[in-house]
Amino acid sequence: MFPYLGLKASTDPRQIDERLQYQPTVFEFYTQADDVTPSGLTHLRAMIDKVRNSGVQAIVIHHPMSYLHYHNEVAVKASQHPRAYDFVMSSTENLIEVAQEKDVQLLVHGAYNEESAKIEAEFGSIDAARTLAFKRLDYFQSLGGDHVMFENSISPIFDFGNPVVDQLVQQRGYRLAFDVSHAFIVLRGDNTLLQESMRLLGPQVVHYHLVDSMGMTHDSLPLGTGAIDWQGAASMMNPKATNIYEIDLNDQYDSREMRESHHYFSKIWRQEHDAM
Template sequence: MFKPILGLKGSSTRVQIDDRLQHHPSVYEFFTAASDFTPDGYRHLYDAIQYVQSQGIHRIILHHPMKFGNHHSDVVAPERYYPDLYRFIETTTEQLIRLGHDLNVRVLVHGGYSGPEVEHMVNLYPSVEDARQAVYHRLDRFADEGGDQIMFENSIAPVFAYGHPDQEDEILAHHYRLAFDTSHCFIELHGDNTGLQRSLRHLAPAVVHYHLVDSMGQTHDSLQLGKGKIDWAPVLPLLNPAATSIYEINLHDQANCKEQLASHEYLLDIYRQLKEG
């Protein structure tokens, strides 16, 4: 059975890194931003990764920047209509893959986000299926370039969502290394715990990393574990024990990861109860 490990998330700023490192996490995930991809920002990110490694943490994930200007970094964005966003995603993914190879860290790219803009982007294609195939085509290229260094995370958009067996079969056929965000799947399924469990079971062999997040199942709320409606006791045995994980929780103070720590304690309690039962 999957044993909860302490995986924490933060930026490349020393304040956030040192806040997380004092708790001796097994995994650190960098939340990158567009500013990390200027010449100075890239050097700073490179140094920050080496600093985390120097503290004995070697399971490191680099989360592709969520935003470029006012846009989410949606890989479905057609180059014809969003040339700057398209190029930003291309160049930053290339840079992250290079970092991954240079420093032996892993890269996470979103298969999509959610909201009116991504719906507009999807509508620029002849059909949802055409939009989905465009996403697969792009992710195929990234997978070829990134190899074992890259993984792809599920969205709450029709182009790369978990929770629908047919679409999951399509995704599995591409042999991607998957990141599984529990809240995204739960929201996609409108709060259906049975559906979430089915998806976790189906995709587990391909999953290399989890974002463990609670949710009320309606909007992107990123709740502390135990504060939402996900039933965690049945979830825990369905997670791939070989995968890494972090707690991707909204924080009241970005310099204090207490909500991530509380989520870990909550899941450890469930793990102990399951072991004893």
């Protein structure tokens, strides 16, 4: 029953073993560029089997965040950045194949956090960059179907809470991964607007990244230590979705901050739903 103890880790067996001892219901692999090489994909498949054999059924692969020290943007011009374009396309296609083969989910970022001025300088306008990003996401959706989902960003290309983007993802019927902190930062710490976006997109959300923030920068705080109204947010969440706690850890081999966040939010969820 939602919320789940959802933990993330790299494909490092030591990190995975630390998470599995707490018997999570949801496990998310935070992959890197090395994980989508031929040997990396073989290892990823083995680690998926390891997690599933431990009893975890809900498994998510998080597409690599960066390539060549830059964010792995789906809105990348093939003519100007051919290596980055080849990577984002081939890695996503290969991971969709793994997701379908292993019957797991692939999470792809619609964008990351490029500044508006940089986007406009390269594409001419935000709209032009967004059009390219949605074209790529349409393709990945057609390829991956129910095995792919798209996560919101801080970038204006794919920022939930932005009425234009919210409308576009509704029109396309995308399966969504809703990062609560990203939307909160986009909305400059406005809990009312956050909850409205969560309500609007809730029926399409299949996975949540639960993480706190002060609403200013990408701070990735444990739940209850930032400015998000979690009781209000809980009332807008889709209980049919899965979730993980995407918290910055002091030690990558100790998931304590994620587990403490789950304890905090579980109490909030019970309070909210017991009152209904």
